[in-house]
Amino acid sequence: MAHSLPNLPYPADALEPYIDKTTMEIHHGRHHKAYVDNLNKALESQPALQSKSIEELLRGFKALPEAVQTAVRNNGGGHANHSMFWEIMGPKAGGEPSGDLKVAIDAAFGNFAEFKNKIKTAATGRFGSGWAWLVFDGKALQIYSTANQDSPLMEGHAPILGLDVWEHAYYLKYQNKRPDYVDAWWNVVNWKAVAERFAKVKK
Numbered sequence: 001m002a003h004s005l006p007n008l009p010y011p012a013d014a015l016e017p018y019i020d021k022t023t024m025e026i027h028h029g030r031h032h033k034a035y036v037d038n039l040n041k042a043l044e045s046q047p048a049l050q051s052k053s054i055e056e057l058l059r060g061f062k063a064l065p066e067a068v069q070t071a072v073r074n075n076g077g078g079h080a081n082h083s084m085f086w087e088i089m090g091p092k093a094g095g096e097p098s099g100d101l102k103v104a105i106d107a108a109f110g111n112f113a114e115f116k117n118k119i120k121t122a123a124t125g126r127f128g129s130g131w132a133w134l135v136f137d138g139k140a141l142q143i144y145s146t147a148n149q150d151s152p153l154m155e156g157h158a159p160i161l162g163l164d165v166w167e168h169a170y171y172l173k174y175q176n177k178r179p180d181y182v183d184a185w186w187n188v189v190n191w192k193a194v195a196e197r198f199a200k201v202k203k
C-alpha cells in the first residue's frame with residue numbers, strides 16, 4: 001500500500017500568528033507531499049517493503065537494501081517527521097505539559113524552563129537543516145538534534161516531540177531569525193498530543 005499525505009488536522013491558517021498560512025500550505029502541500037511521492041517512487045521496485053509502515057521502515061533502516069536506504073532515510077524520514085510535526089501542533093495550544101509527561105520532563109531536565117532551553121540549544125545549534133527532538137530511548141527522555149530528515153526511529157528511539165528547523169519551516173515569517181521562530185513555536189505545541197505520544201511508549 002502506497003504511503004499517503006495525511007491531511008492537516010486544522011486549517012492552514014490555524015497557527016497564525018506564530019506560523020503563517022503560506023508557510024503551512026507550502027510546507028505541507030509541497031514539501032511533505034514531495035517526501036511521500038519520492039518515498040513511493042523509491043519503493044516501486046521493492047515489493048517486499050511496500051506493506052511496511054513508515055515506522056517499520058525507519059526502525060529497520062540498517063537492514064534495508066542499499067538501493068533504497070538513502071530514499072528511505074531522506075524521504076521516509078521526511079514523511080514520518082512531518083506527520084508527527086502536524087500532530088503535535090494546534091490552535092489554542094501552548095502552555096505547559098502536565099501529568100506523567102511533566103514528571104518525566106522535570107526528572108530528566110530539572111524543570112520546564114530548562115527543558116525549553118535545551119530544546120532551543122539543540123534547535124539553534126543544528127548547523128543547516130534538521131530537527132530538534134525530545135525522544136524516549138527506552139529508559140529515559142533525551143534531547144538532541146538530527147541533520148536533514150534523519151529520524152530518531154533509525155536509532156531505535158521514539159520521537160515524542162520534534163521541531164523542524166529547516167528554513168522552509170520559518171523563513172517567510174522569520175527570515176534568518178531561527179531563535180525567534182523557536183520561541184514562538186512553544187505557543188502552538190499541543191501538549192495533549194505530545195503526552196499521548198509519551199504514554200504510548202513509556203515503560
Ligand code: MN3
Binds near residue numbers: 027031164166
Ligand atoms: Mn519541514
